[in-house]
Amino acid sequence: MKILNWGSILFLFLFLSCKTEAPKETTIDFYESQLFQDVQINTVFKDSKTFVDLVPDRSYQELITLYEQEKNNPDFKLNAFVNSHFSDQFSSSTAQFETDTTKSMYQHISNIWGMLTRPPDKAVAHSSRIPLPKEYVVPGGRFREIYYWDSYFTIEGLLADNKDALATNMVDNFSHLIDTLGFIPNGTRDYYLSRSQPPFYTLMVTALTKGEDQKFLEYLPYIEKEYNFWMDGESNLKPGELSKHVVKTTDGMVLNRYWDKRDSPRQESYKEDVHLAAQFSTEAEKKNLYANLRAGAESGWDFSTRWYGKPGDFGSITTTTIAPVDLNCLLYYMETQLARGYQLKGELEAAESFSSKAKNRMKAIQEVFWSKKNSFFMDLDVPQATVRGQMTLAGAFPLFFNLATKEQANLVKEHLMTDFLKDGGLLTTLEDSGQQWDAPNGWAPLQWIAVKGLLNYGFDKEAKEIMTRWLALNKKVYANTGKMMEKYNVEDVTLLSGGGEYDLQDGFGWTNGVALGFRQLLNEME
Numbered sequence: 390m391k392i393l394n395w396g397s398i399l400f401l402f403l404f405l406s407c408k409t410e411a412p413k414e415t416t417i418d419f420y421e422s423q424l425f426q427d428v429q430i431n432t433v434f435k436d437s438k439t440f441v442d443l444v445p446d447r448s449y450q451e452l453i454t455l456y457e458q459e460k461n462n463p464d465f466k467l468n469a470f471v472n473s474h475f476s477d478q479f480s481s482s483t484a485q486f487e488t489d490t491t492k493s494m495y496q497h498i499s500n501i502w503g504m505l506t507r508p509p510d511k512a513v514a515h516s517s518r519i520p521l522p523k524e525y526v527v528p529g530g531r532f533r534e535i536y537y538w539d540s541y542f543t544i545e546g547l548l549a550d551n552k553d554a555l556a557t558n559m560v561d562n563f564s565h566l567i568d569t570l571g572f573i574p575n576g577t578r579d580y581y582l583s584r585s586q587p588p589f590y591t592l593m594v595t596a597l598t599k600g601e602d603q604k605f606l607e608y609l610p611y612i613e614k615e616y617n618f619w620m621d622g623e624s625n626l627k628p629g630e631l632s633k634h635v636v637k638t639t640d641g642m643v644l645n646r647y648w649d650k651r652d653s654p655r656q657e658s659y660k661e662d663v664h665l666a667a668q669f670s671t672e673a674e675k676k677n678l679y680a681n682l683r684a685g686a687e688s689g690w691d692f693s694t695r696w697y698g699k700p701g702d703f704g705s706i707t708t709t710t711i712a713p714v715d716l717n718c719l720l721y722y723m724e725t726q727l728a729r730g731y732q733l734k735g736e737l738e739a740a741e742s743f744s745s746k747a748k749n750r751m752k753a754i755q756e757v758f759w760s761k762k763n764s765f766f767m768d769l770d771v772p773q774a775t776v777r778g779q780m781t782l783a784g785a786f787p788l789f790f791n792l793a794t795k796e797q798a799n800l801v802k803e804h805l806m807t808d809f810l811k812d813g814g815l816l817t818t819l820e821d822s823g824q825q826w827d828a829p830n831g832w833a834p835l836q837w838i839a840v841k842g843l844l845n846y847g848f849d850k851e852a853k854e855i856m857t858r859w860l861a862l863n864k865k866v867y868a869n870t871g872k873m874m875e876k877y878n879v880e881d882v883t884l885l886s887g888g889g890e891y892d893l894q895d896g897f898g899w900t901n902g903v904a905l906g907f908r909q910l911l912n913e914m915e
Contacts, residue, residue: 419449420656424456429659433471438657443475444516488871494864498901519577523558529896534577537586538689539899541593542834546902549909560593567611572618580656584649584687591723602733609730616723636771642753644712645720649683652676668704684708693826695781712769714758718786721750754792764800781818782835788842798846806851813862813879831879833903856907873900
């Protein structure tokens, strides 16, 4: 791949100079050991993620051997063994953060950036952490490493708060991951190396470069490398087949899905996955469940009835057979920006190729993902070759990327304001299931997508109403708790939120980012 200017060469040199060998899955044998399974199944820690983030005092193989030698002793205690040989070497600074209640919510957000920022990582022996070369912002709470799609919304907030240098470091860290791993993992832990998350890297780049063509071109090789990761296997697909992240419909249309290369319990949610799989009698059924749970985790919507195969049945999760509308909108955007990049470089054949791919995907989103019955954009059931029956806030993504026709955008707007909008903002789905990505919860990133989508089509009044309600809820919870939350109950604004595999988290990167972004948008609308 050609790099055109000395600035680009310097950028590449800086990355190569800090480039480390791609993290090996050194802990995988440990994750399959009896020690690991016993600790997770016996709930030594309330949260399954706690154990996989601890650092052992010796090699995993040594610990496995020691455990096998000691576990049958009459006085052996599993908790004591774990506490003796594992420690937390990355304690969270937000746990000690005291909110100054005299400060406004926005002042609090500006102050807490420093508490959520981590310095460049140093390699720690036997740690599950994947080291990053530059400083970065973590979401908060139990999430003490960088997360992929969270970070786009965090970056928007950093840019709105004039913290451009930190935003640049965030994007450069993701470039480093693409360079060294070939993709961006779900988060910077080795147990996430089998999957990614919604591909927002290109949006990070365009937000950071703000139309500066030469600066944008410096990131073009990384955009294309990530695109190739998502499209791997495309060339060998026949109509009706699925492979890795790519599917080809019966009429030959190439689309994408969420997929994880493993079919075992998630290490960070081990006992939850094993307990859910207990309803199945065969190993094949369990592996199918694990594969779909992992793909659901890659989607970021972990979990939601959006992925269910049967109403009310979490065990029927079928993420891998679905072509999600939001994922395909993100791939469309990657294609448009690759076309733009090659146009800028004067490589017109490559530009036309990506432009053609984008046009084909746009047609699919406007036609294949559009439900005439519901007048809404919906996910595609690949085996059935038809849209699924559930409306979700993912249906706002075509508006965010200017993919909807004016008529479609107007119909989506009506659903958003009539069905999804509640006192505290937009619901994620219209199903109340106990899953955290369902009603009554609302999430900052999806408020952002919907609001920006409505603004793209001139629905300023509606966008302002959503922003006003969401920020009012943010401020109310902040006044009562001194915290910014991961998610909120938008139906009953007297409550916080609930559902999911872990307790409510505070911090919180993308909520902070969207709050600052909404404040900026509202100021611009005055």
